[in-house]
Amino acid sequence: MTILGIPMNEPKPELMHTSDPPANTMQQWFQLSTRAGLAHIVLTGNYTLTALEPILKSLMDELSKQAKNRDLHWDLTGIQQMDIAGTTLLWRAWKAQRPEHLQLRPEHEKMFARLEQLPAIKTETPYRDLLWPLTAVGGLALLLWQHAIGLVSLIGQLLLDVIYLFRNPVYIPWREISANLYRTGAQALGITALVGFLIGIVLSYLSSKQLQLFGADIFIINILGISIIRELGPMLAAILVAGRSGSSMTAQLGVMRVTQELDALTVMGISHSQRLILPKVLGLGIAMPLLVVWTSAIALLGGIVAAEWQLGLNSQYFVSALPDAVPIANLWLGLGKGVVCGMVIALIACHFGLRIKPNTESLGEGTTSSVVTAITMVIIIDAIFAVLFSDVGLT
Structure with missing residues (x-):
């Protein structure tokens, strides 16, 4: 039957497919055969990176499948060219172990022998050792012991330097001590005054709110005087100095280690402890009590x-009543904290600065550890003073 000259009973022409699936190309890389009842695989072609790149993954999968058969005989004598890419491909397919039945060319034998000599890659076990908490605590204890030994050695060296300078005063580094006194003391007046003033305002405001409930407004003088002069003034000054001047000292010594300036001083016969560490310890030991007085005075001003x-409390009455409310022993106690904290901060900063290795990563880690350790020691020292002098200045 035809309509308009077109036969209707004939099948319609199908569209031509332009992308037929490729034929199995694995035969040009290996052939499977059976000889005398034994399975053989014969590798042919060029096992080089250029030739293997298009079919690398598929060939790897096929060879890995075949490698699961332990009785399979591998014949590599038909390979024309083979580089490290082909050798690595076969080695991974064999799971880093030669098959029991293998035929190689002499030049290929050297390549596989070299792979066998490589050390095995250690895989991390997903489970931790059951004793890892004990190991971690032991490591921390050992690290703490090393730092303690280093600090004791540094203190001993400084004592020897003090004895030497006492016998030879002409070698006392007055200029270095003065420079450190200016950097750690005079340049820290601004930040300590700002923080102290704000802390005094906050403490006075919160305390007055509570005292108003009981009609004890006059006791604001006792609260501010004892808390600021005895505790907050020394603590604020020490923490600010530890974060500001302590980090600066550690960074300075660390940069000198990185730039090999410390080695140059050693070559010239100049002592590190006399010219670098002792002036910092003495300078900060002198500057800290002065900063404590300054910080406490500004904090009291903010409280007033x-x-x-x-509360409407007259500032003149506050100043006149302060000596009667706060015994003078509290001021001496605050100054003593300042001296001890200042010298300890400088010792810790110099200790970590000298331990910095000549690289920038160690410089950052050493500075951070120095600041954290110094602030922690300041709090510990304050707690020790509070326990030892619990009956001083409070009665």
Whole structure:
């Protein structure tokens, strides 16, 4: 039957497929055969990176399948060219172990022998050792012991330097001590004053709110005087100096280690402890009590302003009543904390600065460890003073 000249009973012409699936190309790389009842695989072609790149993954999968048969005989004598890429491909397919039945060319034998000599890759076990908490605590204890030994050695060297300078005063580094006194003391006046003033305002404002409930407004003088002069003033000054001046000292010594300036001083016969460490310890030991007095005075000024604004307490009366409310022993106790904290901060900063290795990563880690350790020691020292002098200045 035809309509308009077109036969209707004939099948319609199908569209031509332009992308037929490729034929199995694995035969040009290996052939499987059976000889005398034994299975053989014969590798042919060029096992080089250029030739293997298009079919690398598929060939790897096929060879890995065949390698699961332990009785399979491998014949590599038909390979024309083979480089390290082909050798590595076969080695991974064999799971880093030669098959029991293998035929090689002499030149290929050297390549596989070299792979066998490579050390085995150690795989990390997913489970931790059951004793890892004990190991971690032991490592921390050993590290703490090393730092303690280093600090004791540094203190001993400084004592020897003090004895030497006492016998030979002409070698006392006055200029270095003065420079450290200026950097750690005079340049820290601004930040300590700002923080102290704000802390005094906050403490006075919160305390006055509570005292108003009991009609004990006058006791704001006792609270501010004892808390600031005895505790907050020394603590604030020490923490700020540890973060500001302690990090600066550690970074300075660390940069000198990185730039090999410390080695140059050793070559010239100049002592590190006399010219670098002792001036820092003495300078900060002198500057800290002065900063404690400064910080406490500014904090009290902030407390007076807040008390006059919140309670209507006259500032002149506050100043005149302060000596009677706060015994003078509290001031000496705060100054003693300042001296001890200042010298300890400088010792810790110099200790970590000298331990820095000549690389930038160690410089950052050493500075961070120095600041954290110094602040922790400041808090510990404050707690020790609070326990030892618990009956001083409070009665």
